[in-house]
Amino acid sequence: MRFVPRFTDGQAYSERLGKIVCVGRNYADHARELDNPVPSEPLLFIKPATSAVPLESPIETPAWRGEAHYETELALLIGEELTHATADEAERAVVGIGLALDLTLRDVQSRLKEKGHPWEMAKAFDGACPLSPFLRLSQVPNWCALSFTLEVDGELRQRGEGADMLFPVPTLLAEMSRHFTLEPGDVVLTGTPAGVGPLTRDTELRLTLTGGLALTTRVAE
Numbered sequence: 062m063r064f065v066p067r068f069t070d071g072q073a074y075s076e077r078l079g080k081i082v083c084v085g086r087n088y089a090d091h092a093r094e095l096d097n098p099v100p101s102e103p104l105l106f107i108k109p110a111t112s113a114v115p116l117e118s119p120i121e122t123p124a125w126r127g128e129a130h131y132e133t134e135l136a137l138l139i140g141e142e143l144t145h146a147t148a149d150e151a152e153r154a155v156v157g158i159g160l161a162l163d164l165t166l167r168d169v170q171s172r173l174k175e176k177g178h179p180w181e182m183a184k185a186f187d188g189a190c191p192l193s194p195f196l197r198l199s200q201v202p203n204w205c206a207l208s209f210t211l212e213v214d215g216e217l218r219q220r221g222e223g224a225d226m227l228f229p230v231p232t233l234l235a236e237m238s239r240h241f242t243l244e245p246g247d248v249v250l251t252g253t254p255a256g257v258g259p260l261t262r263d264t265e266l267r268l269t270l271t272g273g274l275a276l277t278t279r280v281a282e
């Protein structure tokens with residue numbers, strides 16, 4: 062069954078989830094922790110709608126394919142079609158902001174990177190994109206500058222500031238829309254800050270977003 066994005070007031074968005082467009086290395090500190098160069102243009106990839114699951118559900122990953130890492134990211138719900146958009150048009154097309162985990166099979170990804178192959182086998186599996194409900198933008202002033210955190214079993218592991226993105230949200234969306242049309246119901250993940258790490262069975266993940274989101278989930282046993 063196709064995932065439907067929801068708002069924090071429980072209302073379903075009018076469109077089903079489309080594609081999830083993601084950016085790699087949008088925070089310099091995370092690029093460095095994985096020994097990757099800081100990019101001069103955004104490195105884009107897409108997770109399919111079939112990878113989305115509610116963030117509150119226990120997290121399941123295909124253990125037989127090696128280590129799975131969490132990457133905590135700001136998620137934007139798109140409400141208008143964007144093709145070759147300007148940064149202003151792109152910023153106005155966002156209708157909701159939430160949090161997502163860009164789950165990544167790190168061993169698989171390392172092998173793909175070595176060969177220069179695409180990343181989908183590491184990032185597009187069923188369940189690879191736990192998504193939170195979205196805050197309506199009318200509830201969040203200055204939403205481009207929000208900060209978010211991830212705690213694992215009560216320990217702070219990731220802290221991201223919208224202001225630290227190498228490609229800020231409006232620029233990033235405009236750039237994405239030069240490569241693929243963004244449609245209502247698409248979600249954009251904006252990259253992860255430093256602190257990524259392996260998911261360990263039966264640990265608790267707590268994600269917060271300044272402006273009103275706090276969610277707890279668990280890695281399945």
Ligand code: ZN
Pocket residue numbers: 083084085132134163252253
């Ligand atoms: Zn990511």
